[in-house]
Amino acid sequence: MPRPKPNPRQRTRPHLFTGRLRVAIACFLLFLWSWALDPVSLPASRWQAANQPAFQAASFEGIIGQGVLLGIFGGFRSIMADFAWLRSYIHWGRHDRASCExxxxxxxxxxxxxILFWTGAIDRIGYDMPRWEIDEREHGGQLQVDKAVQAQITREHVERALNLAAQGAKQHPQHASDFWMRSGHLCRLKLRNYEQAALFFKRAAEGDxxxxxxxxxxxxxxxxxGREVEARLWLREEIKRRQARNTPDPQDILGILKERLEELEKQRFNLSLPPTL
Amino acid sequence: MNREALQRVASLATNTFTEALRQRFFAFLMLLGVMLALSGILLRTFNFGTSELKFLADFGFGGVFLFGSILAVVMTVQLFFSELESRTALTLLARPVRRWEFFIGKFFGIQILLAVFIAVLIGVLGALLAMRSWELGREALRLGMPEPWFSTHGLLVFAFLQCLRLAIVSALTLFVCSFARTFLYAVVVSAMATLACQLQGIGDAALAQNKQETLLHLFVENCGRVIPDLQVFDLGAPLVLQREGLPATVVLGVIGYGLLYIPVLLLLGIWLFRDREI
Amino acid sequence: MPVSSAMSFLPAIEIKNLLKDYRTSLRGVKLRAVDGLSLRVPENSIFGLLGPNGSGKSTTLKILLGLVKPTVGECSVFGHPAGSIEARELVGFLPEAPYFYKHLSGYELVRFYARMSAVPTGVLEARVAETLDLVGMTTAADRRVGTYSKGMLQRIGLAQAIVHDPQLVILDEPTAGVDPLGSAAIGAVLLAMKRRGKTVVLCSHRLGQVEELCDHVAILDKGRLVLEGAIASVLARQEQHVLTVEGWSAAAYEAVKSALEAHNASLLNVEHPRISLEKLFVEKLSRNTGEKTSSFGYAHGREEQYGPLGRPETPPAAQPLPHAPAVEVSLWHKGKKPPTLPQ
Structure with missing residues (x-):
């Protein structure tokens, strides 16, 4: 039987849109559709950009190869952050400064x-790490190491903690007062810098x-x-500001502040200055 | 689309679901997801306070996304390719079953499976959050601290959004399967595409920071446009743990994005599958 | 589905100049699986499609079913373009070495395929039960398909192919791996289908069964049609005749020989007629005693007897003499046109 020649008119498949060309066309159509859907996803993208801060890639320099990249790329930022925090606990228990930090x-x-990560990191860097480093220097720790050296070590760590607190306040403006409060305690307790501590406390008290x-x-x-007068005058104004705000006060904070003012007034009378209330 | 076509799609979906339910892989992933969610219970030893709810939620969300994505990709490829390789597709498609009915039936069968998976995991997470929230609340009340809080309504909305997210993943996988020749190719390409979908937002932000006016930059910037941006679905924490919640426009926008992307992926997949030789 | 009057004048399958090339490499090298095939399968027949492995049988079937598109050529099923929904509604298909959903029971499987073929809901259950009974799978219907033997799988495969009562049934190796009893049973089902007006296309390497069952055959080789025709005419040696004789004796032998030589014919061979080994096997081991053919119930209660070709036979009028068994005599005509034998 002679072989029939293919008759173009009898072709049942079109020449165009076959195989790989179809896939390419489909991908192009997806590309166009993605543009078309931009307005639909815009509210979500904008909200995320405004409210979910982008992670700081520069901080990964020391930890690439820990599986972090895979975790991030897999889209598990939050859970990887949680795991990182839990691992830091392990190193905190071992007093391993470098790994913990x-x-x-x-x-x-x-x-x-x-916010837990920020406040926890500030406290550990400011309070725990100076002690660990001092203990590392000499067996017997604070009894053996020179006081000046201890102060230097403490100052270095507290400064880093203060920098972290400043970053945290910028990152979380709604919790900035909390960060200033911690900064104030660090200055007062670790650095004995009451001037700086007072400034931080004031920022926290006057923050929003x-x-x-x-x-x-x-x-x-x-x-x-030694600035009792300034303290008393400021407290008096603070009580007036709180009364003016007229916000609910279930814990009677105003009462607590008034009690403190009364104590300061009693001390004032001991200093023979005219009463003003 | 007549009643018979709908019946065929429903039969195919039911058959796909019952076949998938018997796969050990599904049970294994379900178990892993539940275990990850339950492992959050160990966090009470760290005494995080009310922040513990965030950790619990993150573990649960991570389990839903990680294992849900693996399930969506692997099970979709498995259930689609098994029909072609074992030639059950021959007996099906030799009947008056249209290619699109087969395709859509498979898709819906997989969605039922994913919905069951998400429902179980979210149920476990919700129970865990409720239990710890109650325990932490008593402790907070005793100490005069703010009580922990989470939103059940937000959790349900989150579950729905994850159903949409995984539906996009499985629709994308079916699109790849429509022209893939082997099981391995389909799994690898689909997995990488899913990964790229999740990275798109990060990539866009990085490119925006290093904005250049070169053709290469423009090409790279637009490459990711072929795939959907799944990062828009990362709304678990604000939905579940923030009292102010999310604006309605954000939630509706994300839902609309998912509902508009899925049909296009399916239509293009059907178009590619229509002339595929079985 | 009822057969329209128009359909009764159409061949069940018509293939015109079918050509199918597969692309085997990126360089464009093609494999020609079907090469200019033209074929007609008459309605209400059992048609055997034969050929060695790689001859293009499966490709041709896939094109008929719309699973593969032809490069060139036209195919139609009862006048409808092959692969169209209308064509597929009329076709039932059992592929080679079928694989079914193991998690379903036999009943659920057939029911599923019945729904896929749009069997009306009102008759669905009855149709499924009837089909399972026809293929002899009623007792095993509640077991999972994963527990079935090879023969049971073939039978359940046949059930899914015919549950929607198609006009055309295409079977690719339906008896592969099946024992002779099961194979005979399947053959009986095919004959029963033919009696009901259906058309069956049978691809099989079991030539004995094809010879027994089919009315027409076509042989393919390397994608081309080598031979096609009615089974009786393609197998007959036109230059020879066979007489089946009873009461043979030495005297009869001499007389026949002399008579033939007088007419310029030679007596080539005298031997006893043989039945096929398959038929002997079935007769000896058939579970249904008293039945002339093995079946799963289709012949029950019927007064007519059907031979292997489905044609009714009259019962034998007389028994041969016990001392003179039947013999076959092959005759050959030397150079002359063979005479027409009386009907």
């Missing part, structure tokens, strides 16, 4: 939105939202500096 910074970089216990801390810091 590495994982804490990883956690803050991956998930800057979690204001921390009522920061008001007391500021007043106490001023008293420690």
């Amino acid at each position: 590495t994982f804490m910074r990883t956690a803050t970089a991956l998930d800057p939105g979690n 939202p204001p921390l009522w216990f920061a008001s007391l801390s500021y007043v106490n810091a001023l008293c420690e500096l």
